[in-house]
Amino acid sequence: MTLDKLKIGENSVIDTVGGQGALRRRLLDMGLTPGTKVAMRKKAPMGDPVEIKLRGYELTLRLEDAEKITLRGEGK
Amino acid sequence: MNITFALAGNQNCGKTTLFNQLTGSRQHVGNFPGVTVERKEGDILGHEGAHVVDLPGIYSISPYTAEEVVTRDYLLSDEPQGIINIIDVTNIERNLYLTLQMIELRKPMVLALNMMGELLSSGGSVDVEGLSRELGVPVIAIDALSGDGVHDLVDKAIETVQNDIRPQKVDFCSxxxxxxxxxxxxxxxxxxxxxxxxxxxxxxxxxxxxxxxxxxxxxxxxxxxxxxxxxxxxxxxxxxxxxxxxxxxxxxxxxxxxxxxxxHPGETKEQRRSWKIDRVLTHKVYGIPIFLGIMLLVFWITFGLVGPVLSGAFEGLIDSTIGLIDMGLTRAAVSPWLHSLIIDGACAGIGSVLSFLPTIVVLFFCLSILEDSGYMARVAFVMDRLLRTIGLSGRSFVPMLIGFGCSVPAIMATRTLPGERDRKMTILLIPFMSCSAKLPIYTVICQAFFPKYKPLVMLGLYVTGILVGVLIGFMLKSSLFRGRPAPFVLELPAYRMPSPKSSFFLMWEKAKDFLVKAFTVIFMASIVIWLLQNLDFGFNMVSDTADSMLVAIGRRIAPVFKPLGFGRWECAAALMAGLGAKEAVVSTLSMLMGGEAAISTLFASNLQAVSFLVFTLLYMPCVAAMAAVKRELGGMGKAAGMMAFQTGVAWIVSFMVYTFGLALGF
The missing domain is CATH 1.10.287.1770 (Helix Hairpins)
Structure with a gap:
């Protein structure tokens, strides 16, 4: 499953981080590394981007970018 | 002692607040060479010879964004002898990520733990000594907002450099x-x-x-x-x-x-509070209306409530100053042309631009509150979807919106945007948002030609501006700015009380910026326009504007506008005068036509009037905006290129409007 599919209120753990160049590096730098716990918090009024919580802070990213992050197992 | 420190840290960690505490009002703002990244520096209060350079807020020393490259080059240079790294302890893991990379530089370095109070009051704590031992650098707890611990921090930082204490370890790996x-x-x-x-x-x-x-x-x-x-x-x-x-x-x-x-308590009180606030401010249904409401409030405060009162008072002050100069000149019996040059040229030009100053100051006060409180990141979150279609991110929304008030502060506000590409593109698109100074032109022309459809035509103009902007955005996205946009992976910081000091410094800085512009570029431009209006080509004073260089040039370039339907020299001259300030288009027209009433005889058809309005809407902005563009893009050449581009777009769109209009039988 990928991060964009995580439902609001669900938690999961990051498995791999895809994408490339500046975007991928930015994701890694912001702490989205394999094994990190993430929680889906909410969606923006127009449905995209989304707000997630990780490492004790809130981060927003676009669905198309969240799609490049795979999760370990299903959300819960 | 002569020490330069680099102040580095993530965004939203209180870095600017600390910088203001360190330097007070003695700050110098410039750009890093060759890029549009801001470089702020100043002397540290109470420590003779200690100097600090505020680096852009970044999350990592990567080679991707201009901010990161600038930081890296600067840290690798010999200029900074020491590093002050400020981190937000409520969000310590991500903040330390940058710290680890800076430790590897092996420059004398001190770590400042900010927002300790917030962590403590939420039941968390940090073993400061233990952290210092683990990281191998001195660690000082501070509160940037109140200034607690800042003194110790500076002492420690100076001591580290003077005794050449470098990070103890660099091995973070296994x-x-x-x-x-x-x-x-x-x-x-x-x-x-x-x-x-x-x-x-x-x-x-x-x-x-x-x-x-x-x-x-x-x-x-x-x-x-x-x-x-x-x-x-x-x-x-x-x-x-x-x-x-x-x-x-x-x-x-x-x-x-x-x-x-x-x-770490997992979530601090402030973070919990933010979550509750966001339930309203970024709500699925109310989020956007609330944002528009807040912007409306900002506009009302700036352009409706405080702005005009202050501007009025300020204008009075300017007028009486000019009056005094006028009197002095009369008494000194200066020759009439010089008198007119000083009063009608320089003073009037600067005066009209200076009357913007209060508006700009008030607007930036509001903006700094939105930014410092953490709301600006939410705006980006809420509006991102909309701007993505033209290759920008939600971050560009507020500067563009401000463009409807005045392009000058709008362009100045792009400085907080992440990524040089986004910044440049936003600057390029802002002038398409019809600024309030164009309103008098629309009003007068509409009154003269379509009194019945006035609101409709006005609305049409605003929409045309936005549509052309969107179209240009599309074109830029796939041509000039094909490069990847700055990744939209944005922290939503906890809401915090804005620091009055920071708001004040920002206001002061923007005011200073604007004043420098007013007395350099705008001063020169006013003089040039006055000369054009009052001299003929033999450099003799003219008694009738119709004999002036402006009109002569107007006659010369008028044919350029013939395909657009308004080939009269009066139009060309007025458009040129409008470069000083857009309001001047109307005043020049009425002067050349012999009264405002005569403007109704300017165009032979309504279509010509529409074409003229569209051109006024889109052509190059006034000198004040040009000066702002020059400042933000970092070069006269780039600014000139943008002006040519804009005028070209205006010509093409007006031409299309006129040609299609004719074909449709208007």
Whole structure:
């Protein structure tokens, strides 16, 4: 499953981080590394981007970018 | 003593607040050479000879954004002797990620823990000494907002530099990454020394696959091959690629350190409060209306409530000053032309621009509150979807919106945008948002030609501006700005009370910026326009404007506008006068036509009037905006290019309107 599919209120753990160049590096730098716990918090009024919580802070990213992050197992 | 410190840290960690505490009002704002990244510096209060440079807020020393490259180049240069790294302890893991990279630079460095109060009051704590031991750098707890601990921080920082205390350790790694790093260290040792690059930093960057570092070290191809082999081996053992491996290594180390030294409540009171506030402010249904309401409030305060009162008072002051100068000149019996040049040219020009000053100051006060409170990041979150279609992010929304008030502060406000590409593109699009100074032109022309459809035509003009902007955005996205936009991976910081000091400094800085512009570029431009209006080509004073250079040039360039339907020289002259300030289009027209009533005889058809309005809407902005563009884009050439581009777009669109209008039988 990928991060964009995580439902609001669900938690999961990051498995791999895809994408490339500046975007991928930015994701890694912001702490989205394999094994990190993430929680889906909410969606923006127009449905995209989304707000997630990780490492004790809130981060927003676009669905198309969240799609490049795979999760370990299903959300819960 | 003569020490320069680099102040570095993530965004939203209180860096600017600390900078203001350190320097007070003695700040100098400029740009890093060659890029549109702001460079702020100042002397540290109470410490003669200690100097601090505020670096852009970044999350990592990567080679991707202009902000990161500038920071990296600056930190690698010999200019800063020490680093002050400020971090937000409520969000310590991510903040330390940058810290680890800076430690590898092995420059004297002090770590400032900000927002300790917030963490403590929420039941968390940090073992300051333990953290210092684990990281090998001095650590001081501060509160940037109140200034607590800042004095100790500066003392410590100076002591570290004077005694040349460098970070105690650089090894944050284990396993395969450790092996790879150490092998690379051996290979590049000589090169690093030769090029004066910190060895460990260079090795980490090379293992990470950082291109610019390989270039900087001037490595042989054979060396590169060996390094690549080592890194590939590491990747194979770990099962992840190099970038992820190093990010993972740093975060794993940080998690370990934090486990030993930090007690985090999981969520601070402020974070919980933010979540509650966001339930309203970024609500699915109310989020957008609330944002528009807040912007309306900002506009009302700036352009409706405080602005006009202040502007009025300010204008009175300017008028009486000009009156005094006028009297002085009369008494001194200065020759009439010089008198007129000073009063009607320079003073009137600067005066009209200065009357903007209160508006700009009030607007930036509101904006700084929105930014410092953390709401601006929410605006980006709420509006991102809309701007993505033209290749920008939600961050650009507020500057563009301000463009409807005045392009000058709008362009100045782009400075907080992340990524040079987004910044430049936003600047390019702002003037298409019809500014309030064009309103008098629309009003007068509409009154004269379509009194019945006035609101409709006005609305049509605003919409045309937006549509052309969107269209240009599309075109730029796939041509000039084909490069990847800044990644939209944005922190939503906890809402915090804005610091009055920061708002005040921002206001002061923007006011200063504007004043410098008013007395340089705008001063020159006013004089040029006055000369054009009052002299003929033999440089004799003219008694009738109709004999002036402005009109002569107007006559000369009028044919350019013939295909657009308004080939009269009066129009051309008025458009030129409008470069000083857009309101001047109307005043010049009525002067040349002999009264405002006569404007109704200016155009033979309504279509010509529409074409003229469209051109006024889109053509190059006034000198004040040009000066702002020059400042933000960092060069007269680029600003001139943008002006030519805009005028070209205006010509093409007006031409299309007129031609299609004619074809449709209007």
């Amino acid at each position: 396993g395969p990454v450790h092996r790879a790093l150490h092998s690379v260290v051996h290979i590049i040792e000589d090169h690093a020394r030769q090029h004066n690059v910190p060895l460990r930093f260079a090795a980490s960057k090379l293992v990470e696959g950082d291109g610019p570092m390989a270039e900087l070290l001037d490595l042989h191809e054979a060396d590169m091959e060996v390094i690549n082999y080592i890194v590939e081996d590491m990747e194979k053992t770990l099962g992840i690629d190099r970038e992820a491996a190093l990010a993972d290594m740093r975060y794993t180390f940080i998690e370990n350190v934090c486990q030993k030294t930090v007690k």
